[in-house]
Amino acid sequence: MPQDTIPFLITYGDTSFLLSSMEEYNQLPDSLKQPEVLQQIQSYLSENYPAETNTKDTPVVFMLVSTFMFFMFMKMIWSAKKELRKTSDENSDPHSAESCLTYKGKELHFTTEEIKSVCLKYNSYFRNLSPEKQSRFIDRVQQFIRHKDFYIYSSKGYKEMPILISAAAIQISFGLTHFLLPHFSSIIIHPEEYFATDPLRILVGNVQGQSITLSWKHFLDDYQKPADGKNVGLHEMAHALQVQYLFTNHRGAGEFKADFEQYDRLDDEIMYKEKTKSTALFDYNALRNKNEFWATSVELFFEQPEALYKHYPNLYNSICSVLNQDMLNR
Ligand SMILES: [Zn+2]
Incomplete structure (x- = not known):
């Protein structure tokens, strides 16, 4: 196998990562070294280095x-x-x-009151925070918006779009010191399901390159049902957090990686149990690979913490450590 054949993109359903060296692949957590990744690498090699292919x-x-x-x-x-x-x-x-509205985050000046009223209306996590934590949450949302550009593939944009999508990012990272996800400069919003290429897929959310992309319809629907265990916004932010903390030299990455490794030791056994049980907590997509299992675990952590704790207390506790927050003791 040639050694200098990278960078190449590896994809897991709705998530993509760019690897710049073979060494980076070898250093990936076990959860990311999967047969499908090896398959992608092999197909990359056969496409780019046909001489290496056995005739x-x-x-x-x-x-x-x-x-x-x-x-x-x-x-x-x-x-x-x-x-x-x-x-x-x-x-x-x-x-x-095809028209795309572009909003530079640093030019969007939402007041504290605007952000508060939108979050109070749509985000139940925010509603349950103490007044002091709500202030910190709003301050983080404002900072997050300032650091992103928003691309809306629709003839109309709404202030709820940048505010609520940023709020989803702040929700998942609220226990962490570094919350700006600086690797991601773009938030792309489609009114509903959209096509993604390489490979061609129909998606409601995905993380690729430096963009986090979401279907607004699905994002909003999921926030209006805060206890059904489904939330595409939190799902994609969970993938983004992985990319930010596991694939870039991000501040605070050491502690995150150590906690993530603890979590990573538990998921194989739980995935096996879920695949063989008749009443499963995790859906089919979550059991496709460890990466999807992580993103779905985060959805359950926020939307059905009691059920997650009841079925898998160790898994619940490990997510508390990774995210540094506890949904059952807020
Ligand atoms: Zn996913």
């Missing part, structure tokens, strides 16, 4: 590539048809969906 495998590779190309082609036709149907149904200007 005996060429027919198989050719068949695989052909099948993949055919599949992608069919997906493109399907998506084009869907877009046409949508345009026709809505009888709207086909370019309107």
Whole structure:
């Protein structure tokens, strides 16, 4: 295997990470070293270093590539048809969906009262904070907004978009000293489900490069049902926190990594139990890989802490340590 073949992008469903050396891969926590990652690396190598590929495998590779190309082609036709149907149904200007509103965070000046009233209305976590903690929360939201740019793929933008998405980031990082997620400069907002490429997928949220992307419809729906265990905003922020603390030389990363390793020792056994139990707390997506399991655990931690603690107290406690907050003793 050639040694200097990176950087390459590894993806886990709705999350992507950029590795810049093979050494970085070897240093990843176990939760991120998975068969699908190795598969991605192998396919990267075969695409970029064909000389390394065994010639005996060429027919198989050719068949695989052909099948993949055919599949992608069919997906493109399907998506084009869907877009046409949508345009026709809505009888709207086909370019309107492509318009993107851009807001530089440092030019958005929301007052304390504006942020407070939006968070009180939509964010139950904020509502349950003491007045003193609410002030700290609002101050962090203001700082977070100032450090991001917001891209809204819609003809209309609402102040609730930057405020509530920033509030989700502050919620998950509220126990941590460093909360700005500086690796991520862009917040991208789609009105509803959207397409992502490489690979082509339909998503309601994802983390890729330096962007956190969300479907506003799903984000808001999930915050309006704060105890159903589903929250795409917190889910994506959990992935973003992983990228920030595990993949960059972030301040405070040492302690986070140590706590994360503790958490990382528990999840295999719980995933196995969840796959074999008839009444499962975690959904199918959570059990696809350890990365999705982490993001879903965070959703349950905030939305169903009693259930998570009742089923898996050690897992609950390990998340308390990673995030430095306890939803059952606030
Ligand atoms: Zn995910």
